[in-house]
Amino acid sequence: MLTNLIMNKKTPAVVLILVFIFSSVALAGTIVGSAHDFRGYLWNESGEICKPCHTPHNTKPLPAPLWNHEMSIATYTMYDSPTMDADVSSQPSGISKICLSCHDGTVALENYGDITSGTIYLFGENLIGTDLRNDHPISFVYDDSLAIKDGELYDPSTKLSGLVGSSGTIHDDMLFQGKMECSSCHDVHNTRAAPGTKLLVKDNSGSSLCLTCHDK
Ligand code: HEC
Ligand code: HEC
Ligand code: HEC
Ligand code: HEC
Structure with missing residues (x-):
């Protein structure tokens, strides 16, 4: 929609300016303008918000709803400590693995849909990695x-x-x-x-x- 609007030469300049103003403002309580609004990123060729994560057809066979991002095949080192009572011996469940499909840094961000040749990876403080010993424990009952x-x-x-x-x-x-x-x-x-x-x-x-x- 937004792309169509911008590509349309007949769209008056004032509309374009408004679109840019509103699309750069973080709207409370929506994915729009949040860290997961990927529209502005060069790696997101589709220019869509949902598509790097979801697609209506040909989804990845995982528990996540209509999942579209390439999954990681990493083996994780899980948190454990002598004072933990929970059983933390299992690998991350599907619902956390879908976060790690970007946040473990082993799968390129643009590897969604049919794309498997991406070269841009998450980096910096948002990179969680495959060693989860320094993160709050997850995937235990x-x-x-x-x-x-x-x-x-x-x-x-x-x-x-x-x-x-x-x-x-x-x-x-x-x-x-x-x-x-x-x-x-x-x-x-x-x-x-x-x-x-x-x-x-x-x-x-x-x-x-x-x-x-x-x-x-
Ligand atoms: C960064 C990845 C990501 C993006 C982008 C994303 N989602 Fe999701 N979505 C998830 C994950 C992960 C779940 C699994 C539930 C959870 O962890 O909260 C989910 C679950 C869902 C669900 C089912 C459960 C629920 O919360 O209702 C729907 C519906 C959904 N997403 C729709 C959308 C739509 C529509 C968009 C685009 C406007 C979108 N999502 C964008 C990651 C994403
Ligand atoms: C939704 C519930 C929940 C929230 C929110 C939560 N925790 Fe936990 N946390 C747990 C559970 C359950 C355990 C497992 C405790 C155990 O098995 O001994 C745990 C484990 C831990 C441990 C490891 C304990 C050990 O013995 O090694 C620490 C430290 C901890 N949490 C700190 C935090 C901090 C700090 C926050 C806030 C940023 C937080 N937790 C938020 C549920 C939660
Ligand atoms: C398609 C890849 C992708 C998936 C899947 C994904 N993320 Fe992210 N996430 C990102 C990127 C990229 C950023 C950094 C955006 C930026 O600030 O440049 C980010 C940022 C974040 C941030 C920092 C938010 C902030 O405001 O600074 C948190 C927290 C986060 N993600 C948690 C999650 C969780 C939890 C899941 C799963 C439920 C998840 N992400 C799934 C790509 C992803
Ligand atoms: C017990 C609660 C808890 C769990 C579970 C948890 N996080 Fe977080 N996470 C936080 C808190 C609190 C912050 C904010 C730290 C701050 O503001 O300094 C955070 C920050 C982040 C950030 C932003 C970078 C940073 O370090 O501030 C990312 C990315 C992130 N989490 C991803 C994840 C992913 C992926 C998972 C699952 C593997 C996860 N988180 C599990 C509580 C949690």
């Missing part, structure tokens, strides 16, 4: 028995998440098939992320995100 075992975690089935506009529990709102994942803390589409945060599902001032689950 967080249930009431883990909370009892640990002694300093809330029961996910009864503690409310406190996410804006929801009266659901941690289990309902923040876990994926009962597991802790990247999307437990992040909102990839920015639709319910706290403004001004790194796409966090909840503002972390005073560590309120952490204190949703940790009873400290």
